[in-house]
Amino acid sequence: MQYLRGVRLTGGSTITQQLARNLLLSPERNLIRKVKERLIARELEQRLGKRRILEIYLNVVEWGEDVWGAESAARFYFRKSSKRLTAFESAYLASVLPAPRVELRDANQARATKLQGRVLDELYLSGLIQASDWKEARTRVEPARIFHPPSRENEAPLPLEDALNQSCGATRARIEIEIKRARPS
Numbered sequence: 001m002q003y004l005r006g007v008r009l010t011g012g013s014t015i016t017q018q019l020a021r022n023l024l025l026s027p028e029r030n031l032i033r034k035v036k037e038r039l040i041a042r043e044l045e046q047r048l049g050k051r052r053i054l055e056i057y058l059n060v061v062e063w064g065e066d067v068w069g070a071e072s073a074a075r076f077y078f079r080k081s082s083k084r085l086t087a088f089e090s091a092y093l094a095s096v097l098p099a100p101r102v103e104l105r106d107a108n109q110a111r112a113t114k115l116q117g118r119v120l121d122e123l124y125l126s127g128l129i130q131a132s133d134w135k136e137a138r139t140r141v142e143p144a145r146i147f148h149p150p151s152r153e154n155e156a157p158l159p160l161e162d163a164l165n166q167s168c169g170a171t172r173a174r175i176e177i178e179i180k181r182a183r184p185s
Contacts, residue, residue, distance in 0.1 A: 016041040016050075019057045062100050063093060087129045088137035091119040 013021070020040035025033055044053055063073035070093070074082035077096075078089050085093070095112035102108045117138065124134035 013037070014041060015057050016044050016053050018061070019053055020044060022060055023056075061097065063096055064100050067100070086137065087120060087123060087133045088116075088140045091116045091123070091137060094119040 017037045020037050021027070021033070024040055025036055048056075059069045059071070062068055063070070064076065067073050067076045071082045073093050073096070074080060074085055074089070077093065078085065095115040098111075098115070099108055120129075120134060120137050123129045124131065129137075
């Protein structure tokens with residue numbers, strides 16, 4: 001209802017809705033796009049499942065200006081493959097994700113640093129990292145602003161479609177076919 005009254009809401013989209021918007025809709029902000037986003041999201045959840053949605057999302061979401069997908073983010077921030085990231089580096093990338101274009105300082109820096117710690121704790125509690133890795137990474141959690149992405153002066157930005165091809169081996173058309181095939185008509 002607040003949207004109808006002209007109040008701009010932020011942070012209300014689920015990961016599935018964000019995926020629908022990033023892959024299949026325009027970035028414009030209006031009620032019609034939001035309704036389409038919700039309908040597509042419902043269909044994605046029915047046909048793909050949460051795990052596949054998360055995989056595609058992480059491989060196409062923006063991790064900084066013109067940095068699309070987890071693999072591109074790993075290479076941009078740490079100059080290595082996402083498969084070689086440490087727990088600390090993974091937690092750092094997670095801390096960037098909620099506001100990828102906002103400079104990490106002041107309140108955003110505090111939020112990112114707190115999120116780094118929470119991500120590490122969850123990774124450990126869920127059994128995804130060892131106690132020794134958790135302890136080492138937890139001692140490194142520090143203000144995220146110490147990280148400065150390398151210069152991109154000689155590097156062309158990777159368009160979303162290329163990031164999608166590179167990181168999940170799919171194009172929008174292939175994902176649309178996957179969605180259609182996932183559930184019998």
